């Protein structure tokens with residue numbers, strides 16, 4: 078039997094899916110053009126299982142350590158889970174991250190890009206990568222600066238042979254996100270990248286209007302972080 082909290086998560090999930098479909102239709106896109114990455118950080122398996130039971134498989138976590146405690150057991154039960162790393166990755170955790178995650182969305186500096194390239198070569202299995210762009214040029218935030226993005230994408234893709242699928246951004250909290258979504262899209266277009274990971278609980282409908290292919294939604298599904 079589901080607990081009340083688990084039932085709430087299931088209901089929130091259904092509501093978010095509905096909002097995604099509506100936003101996609103409004104933008105002239107199909108609902109399946111947008112992948113929902115359910116951000117389960119700080120929430121335990123009991124809150125994740127209702128989504129798995131509803132057929133959802135794509136999840137995001139921002140800490141390698143936390144994810145390692147939570148996901149191996151869930152992946153055993155649901156082998157088709159697709160796990161995205163959306164938080165900062167230290168080079169000493171690359172090996173663990175590559176073993177657990179299917180997608181690395183936070184490639185943000187040369188040292189990390191080289192470590193990933195080495196790890197992929199060593200294990201013989203690459204992981205899809207996204208370049209994180211610090212669209213607001215915030216000093217405390219990870220990501221390459223917009224002015225450095227083209228050169229960094231070239232380095233990752235051409236020299237290091239990383240499978241770069243797209244770009245990711247986290248707009249400044251106090252600015253209109255649309256400007257940042259538009260900027261990320263422009264950088265992706267001029268570099269021939271097709272995926273855009275942008276939009277969170279408060280702004281994913283707007284992100285969909287600006288072409289997001291992946292939205293990262295946490296609190297709108299799981300409630301406040303514990």
Ligand SMILES: *Cc1c(COP(=O)(O)O)cnc(C)c1O
Nearest residue numbers: 116139163277278293294295296
């Ligand atoms: C936590 C987090 C999210 C989800 O944020 P919500 O506002 O809870 O939807 C998305 N992206 C990143 C990188 C995060 O760390």
